[in-house]
Every structure is written in structure tokens, then in C-alpha cells.
Amino acid sequence: MHLTLIKPNMGVLAGGNRYKDTGRMEPLQLGVLAGMTPRNIEVSLFDDRCEDIPYEARTDLVAITVETFTARRAYEIAAEYRQREVPVVLGGFHPTLCPQEARAHADSIVTGDAEAAWPEVLDDAAAGCLKPCYQARATDPQVGGTVPRRELFREKGYLPITLVQFGRGCHHGCDYCAVGAYSKRQHTHRPVGDVIDEIRAQNRKFIFFVDDNIVADRDAAKELFRALIPLKIKWVSQGTIDMVEDSQLMTLMRRSGCLGHVIGFETLDPRNLAASGKPNRLDLVSGYDEQIKALKSYGLQTWAAFTLGYDCDTVESLRGILDFSLRHKFTFSAYNVLMPYPGTPFYERMKREDRLLYDGQWWLHPQYRVNHASFVPALMSPEALTATAFDIRKRWNGPLSLAKRFLDVRTNLRSVRSAALFWSYNSLFRSETFRKQNMSLGYTP
Numbered sequence: 001m002h003l004t005l006i007k008p009n010m011g012v013l014a015g016g017n018r019y020k021d022t023g024r025m026e027p028l029q030l031g032v033l034a035g036m037t038p039r040n041i042e043v044s045l046f047d048d049r050c051e052d053i054p055y056e057a058r059t060d061l062v063a064i065t066v067e068t069f070t071a072r073r074a075y076e077i078a079a080e081y082r083q084r085e086v087p088v089v090l091g092g093f094h095p096t097l098c099p100q101e102a103r104a105h106a107d108s109i110v111t112g113d114a115e116a117a118w119p120e121v122l123d124d125a126a127a128g129c130l131k132p133c134y135q136a137r138a139t140d141p142q143v144g145g146t147v148p149r150r151e152l153f154r155e156k157g158y159l160p161i162t163l164v165q166f167g168r169g170c171h172h173g174c175d176y177c178a179v180g181a182y183s184k185r186q187h188t189h190r191p192v193g194d195v196i197d198e199i200r201a202q203n204r205k206f207i208f209f210v211d212d213n214i215v216a217d218r219d220a221a222k223e224l225f226r227a228l229i230p231l232k233i234k235w236v237s238q239g240t241i242d243m244v245e246d247s248q249l250m251t252l253m254r255r256s257g258c259l260g261h262v263i264g265f266e267t268l269d270p271r272n273l274a275a276s277g278k279p280n281r282l283d284l285v286s287g288y289d290e291q292i293k294a295l296k297s298y299g300l301q302t303w304a305a306f307t308l309g310y311d312c313d314t315v316e317s318l319r320g321i322l323d324f325s326l327r328h329k330f331t332f333s334a335y336n337v338l339m340p341y342p343g344t345p346f347y348e349r350m351k352r353e354d355r356l357l358y359d360g361q362w363w364l365h366p367q368y369r370v371n372h373a374s375f376v377p378a379l380m381s382p383e384a385l386t387a388t389a390f391d392i393r394k395r396w397n398g399p400l401s402l403a404k405r406f407l408d409v410r411t412n413l414r415s416v417r418s419a420a421l422f423w424s425y426n427s428l429f430r431s432e433t434f435r436k437q438n439m440s441l442g443y444t445p
């Protein structure tokens, strides 16, 4: 039997060329699927973000990982294979949160984590009797010590950073977040020993822990950090700002080689935080200042994530977020337009309030463009939200901002490595910001 694994691209750039993600990372989920596949099954991996898919090559089963922003393209790829009578199975966030829609484009879908369902899918595919839907029960990630088959990632031009997962899911239920909806507010993690073995078995010293919240279980995180110290790696991850409350956690984090995290600040308005359910503590007088000071005292380079378009946001208040970011000289920042991801409470609320644009399915709509508002904000027009978000991104990535932010002795000037990280990734994000704006999803008009 031959299995083909596919990571779909997003779409087509405003100028008409297919998007080629210059900062693409290894598709970890496909490595995990391959790792769970018995060795007597041949496996090929194709990354639509950087190579053509050889539809005519012989294969017995195609497995595609689907996120909401790649759903349109994934369905196009699935149609090509199904036209050639090759069975297609879809899995990942989007089929889990939108199973009925995904079912219409595949022979079979898997909802939830692959770990609990994949052996049965392969057996059924080999016997020619795939079921229409496999509802995987929740498991720990890579249960049983599965190791991703990283040799499949070679020569695809991925960034030189190894993706590893320790924990999965999140206890919080922020209303806009697909992770809260997918994980049903459960957090699980792998045995620390498995993670250490996996890191030792690959040859890079720069790791991205793709956990949704690396500090979700503080005791487990401390156990991991202690075990990482002898490995002498450098690593980055994602986490909630409440991490700074625990000085032992922060000290271990730093000693284990942490360079920084993606941290969701989301908004500077406590009313927005309360409405979204984000558990950040925003002091009424000092805002996030004390927490950011604490982060910097550990020398961590922060990738601050903001979401624009909450009900209390105005064009003016959004501009305040840019001033705030510049004042704190964050190493990186993301200013994402709030998106109604299907399956989230925010999506359901926008639907109830009749505020969804693009027929309520922006991810499938031929007119939808990347980084555009896909709902009607409360205090501004969708066009004003799109334009303000783009303007903030432009200013943040401008030469003055870069120069000002670089000059932070506690973070970006702390070491040659920190300075190199600042410039290499800021250049990448800068060019991606402009390229991706107004991109359409999928390849067919």
C-alpha cells in the first residue's frame, strides 16, 4: 500500500501568482501521521506550499491536513484525486470543527486527534472499506512514543527550526479561539522522557514547542524545563502572560534555553477581555506594564499577539495598540483581524447577531481576501477595520519602528544570537505582511 500525505497551500497572491510561503515550517502533523504508519506502507509527503503535487503518481490513499484557511485549497486537491478514483481522507482542525462540510469533499474524515483513529483508518483503507467518518477519542499527543518521521521533511526548504509538541489543548475557552473549541478545554501532555528522546534523536539545537500554552500545567512545564537544561538547546513557544507570576517557572524556563514566546495580549481594553473570556489580567492603572517588565527581566524576546475588531474597538483605540507595542519594543508583533472561525462561540454569536459577511463562510467564498474583516464590527465598518489593521502592520514593519525596537538592551541587544533572531525573523515577517495582504484562498477563482 502507498500513502500520500499532503499539506495544502493557502491560495493566490493579489498579483495572480501562487503564494509560496518563504517562512514555511515543517508540517509536524504529517510527520506524526507517518510515524504512526506501519513501515510496510510506503509514504510520500507533498507540501503544496512549495512543490507541485504529482496527481498521476500511483498511490492508494491520500491524507490531507486541513485548517480553515487552507480548506478551499484542500478541497481542490481532494477533488483532483477523487476524480482519479484515489480515496481521500481529511483531518485536522477544520474537519473537526466543520465535519459536515468536509465530508462532502472526501471519502472519509477524521475528527479529533489522529492518534486514536489512524490504525483503523489504514486497516479499513487496505480492505477497501473506509468509513465516512472516524470520531477519534481524545488521547495524549503521540501516545505510545510515536516519533515524527522527520526524514520526510528533508529538502523542502523549511526554516531551520524543529517543531516539537509537549502539550496540547488549553483549559481556557476564549470565545474566538479554535483551540478552545477543538480541545473542549482539556489540556494533555506527553511524558517528559518521550519529548527529551525526540529532541535528542534529531540534530537541531533550535526548537519550537508548538503547544498552545506551554505553561498550561505549571508543574509539568517545570518538569520539562528541568529535563531540558542538560540538552543545551534554545527554544521558543507560546504561553499566557500569567507565567510571570511564578518566578521558579520563569527561572527554570530561562535556564532551559527559552528565548521567548508568542504571548496573546489581544487587547488593551478590559471590556474586550471580559467579553472574549481571555484570562489575562489587565491592571486598570498600569495595564500590562508590570508583566512586560517581568518578562524582560528574564531577557525573553516577546512576540506580542493582538486581535483587532472586538466590540469596544474603534479606529483610535486600535492605533493605541501600535503606540503601546512601540513603547514596549516588542521583538515581534502580530496584529490579526479578529476572525470568526467556525465552531467557536464567537462565530455563533456573529451568526446570531447577523453580522457575518461572505455568506457566513469566508473560508470558501471566492471574494474573500486574506487579512480582511469577515464580520461587521460594532463600532466601525469592516473596511475601516481591514484598512486600520493593514496600516498598523505597515507602520510596525517600517524602518523607524525596526530601528527603535532593536535598541532594547534587555532583549534584542542582549546577545549576538538575540540580535540575529531579531533581524532574521523581522525581515521575514515584514515581507510576508505585504505579500499576503489581499491574497485569495484556493487556486480556482
Ligand code: B12
Residues within 6 Å of the ligand: 010, 021, 024, 025, 026, 027, 028, 029, 032, 033, 063, 064, 065, 066, 067, 068, 069, 089, 090, 091, 092, 093, 094, 097, 110, 112, 113, 114, 115, 118, 141, 142, 163, 165, 168, 169, 177, 178, 179, 210, 211, 212, 336, 341, 342
Ligand atoms: C505551529 C503553528 C503555526 C506555525 C506554522 C506551522 C506549520 N507547520 O506550518 C505558524 C506560527 C507559522 C502558524 C501560522 C498561522 N496559524 Co497556526 N498554528 C500552529 C499550532 C500552534 C501548532 C500546529 C502543529 O504543528 N500542531 C501539532 C500537530 C501534531 O497537531 P495538529 O496539527 O492539530 O494535528 C493533529 C490533529 O489535528 C489531527 N490531524 C491533523 N491533520 C490531520 C490529517 C489527517 C488525515 C488526520 C487523520 C488527522 C489529522 O491529528 C494530528 C495529531 O494528533 C496550531 C495549534 C494546534 N494546536 O495545532 C496553530 C493553528 C493551526 N494556527 C492557526 C492559525 C489561525 C494560523 C494563522 C492563520 C495565524 C495568522 N492569523 O496569521 C497563520 C497562518 C499560516 C500561514 N500559512 O500563513 C489556527 C487554525 C484555526 C483553524 N480553525 O484552522 C490554530 C489551530 C491556532 C488557533 N489558536 O486557533 N501556525
Ligand code: SF4
Residues within 6 Å of the ligand: 170, 171, 172, 173, 174, 177, 178, 179, 180, 212, 213, 240, 264, 278, 279
Ligand atoms: S488562552 Fe490562548 S490557546 Fe487558550 S483558548 Fe485562549 S486564545 Fe486559545
